[in-house]
Amino acid sequence: MNYVLVPVLLVLMGLVAFSLIKGIVAFLKTTKIDLETGEGSTATDMQLAQNKAMFARIKYQALAIVVVAIIMAASR
Secondary structure, rough: OOOHHHHHHHHHHHHHHHHHHHHHHHHHHHHHHHHHHHHOHHHHHHHHHHHHHHHHHHHHHHHHHHHHHHHHHOOO
């Protein structure tokens, strides 16, 4: 069972890192747009992308925690 769950955990960890980087890039683009225009209203699309990426990160982290809990329960 661990032979299946460990690769799943590694994939989820990769997805967490990818979502985190994607959210940070969206945040930086939002900040850049705000600084260039001086208005906060032009960056709504980037803010939505940032929120979407961060929600995905939280979802993948929760799934990774569940996989770790299953691995720990199976190793007893």
